[in-house]
Amino acid sequence: MTVTELSPTRAYKVTGPRVLRSEWAKFWSLRSSWITLGVAVVLLILFGAIASYTYSSDAPASGGPGGPGSSSGDSTAVSLALTGVTFASLAVGVLGVLLSAGEYSTGMIRSTLTAVPRRLPVLWSKAAVIGPIALVLTSIGALAAFLLGTPGLDGEKIALSLGDDGVLRSLAGAGVYLGMVALFGVALGTLIRSSAGAIASLVGILLILPGLASLLPDSLYDTINPYFPGNAGQAVYALQQSSGSLSPGTGLAVFAGWVALALAGAAYRLSKTDA
Structure with a gap:
C-alpha cells in the first residue's frame, strides 16, 4: 500500500473566505501595494502640514476641499490639513486599477x-x-496631517481642535472618500481591462470632467455640477457646506452610487466576457 493510498488528496471547495484570503495574500505580495499606499499617506501628511505652516490670512488659498481658487477666507484648519486629498486620491485610485487591470x-x-x-x-x-x-x-x-498642522496655525482665527464640531467627521470623511476611490479604481480596471486606459478614465472622471462641464450653459452646469463624482466626493469631507454643493450625507450617497454603478458594470463584463 502506497503513501498516496493512505493519504488521498483532499478536494478543497472554492468559498468566499478562501478567495478573500487569496486576494489578501496577493495584494500584500505586490511591491506596488506597499509603495502606492505609502505614497498616498505621505502625500496626505506632507501637503496638509505644508499648507498649514505656510498659511497666511493675507494670501489666496491654494485649494483644498473648497476647490482651487478658494479665497483665504474660505480656508479652515481642516481644509488645509486635507489639501493632499486630491493627490492621495490619484494614488489609491491607481492602486485599485493596478490590482484589477x-x-x-x-x-x-x-x-x-x-x-x-x-x-x-x-x-x-x-x-x-x-x-x-x-x-x-x-x-x-488625514488625522496625522491635522495634528501636525495644528501648531502651525496657533493664534490664527481658522485654528480648530479635534473637539470642534465637524472636525472628526471631516477627517473620517476623507478616509471614506479615499476608500471609495480605491473601489472605483478596481471597478474601472476590471471594466476597461487596461491599466493605462483605466487610469486615464479615473483622472478624467474625477478631475477633468467638472472642468469640461463648465463649458455648458450656466443654468445646466449649476444643476448638474454637484453630482459629478469628484464634486460629490469633495462634499463628503468638507467641513462646511458651500453654496451650490451637496451636504456630506448626500455627497456620500451620490459618490457611492457612482462607485456602485462602476462595480455593476465591471461585474457584468467579468461574468459575460472572456478574460
Whole structure:
C-alpha cells in the first residue's frame, strides 16, 4: 500500500473566505501595494502640514476641499490639513486599477478565473481587500496631517481642535472618500481591462470632467455640477457646506452610487466576457 493510498488528496471547495484570503495574500505580495499606499499617506501628511505652516490670512488659498481658487477666507484648519486629498486620491485610485487591470496585463487573470470559475467572488474580494485598507490608512494620514498642522496655525482665527464640531467627521470623511476611490479604481480596471486606459478614465472622471462641464450653459452646469463624482466626493469631507454643493450625507450617497454603478458594470463584463 502506497503513501498516496493512505493519504488521498483532499478536494478543497472554492468559498468566499478562501478567495478573500487569496486576494489578501496577493495584494500584500505586490511591491506596488506597499509603495502606492505609502505614497498616498505621505502625500496626505506632507501637503496638509505644508499648507498649514505656510498659511497666511493675507494670501489666496491654494485649494483644498473648497476647490482651487478658494479665497483665504474660505480656508479652515481642516481644509488645509486635507489639501493632499486630491493627490492621495490619484494614488489609491491607481492602486485599485493596478490590482484589477494588472492581472489582465500579465495574463494572470486566466489562472485566477480558472481557480475561481464563478468569477464574481474575485471582484468582490478585491474590493473587500483594498477598500477597508485604503479607508483606515488614509484616515490615519488625514488625522496625522491635522495634528501636525495644528501648531502651525496657533493664534490664527481658522485654528480648530479635534473637539470642534465637524472636525472628526471631516477627517473620517476623507478616509471614506479615499476608500471609495480605491473601489472605483478596481471597478474601472476590471471594466476597461487596461491599466493605462483605466487610469486615464479615473483622472478624467474625477478631475477633468467638472472642468469640461463648465463649458455648458450656466443654468445646466449649476444643476448638474454637484453630482459629478469628484464634486460629490469633495462634499463628503468638507467641513462646511458651500453654496451650490451637496451636504456630506448626500455627497456620500451620490459618490457611492457612482462607485456602485462602476462595480455593476465591471461585474457584468467579468461574468459575460472572456478574460
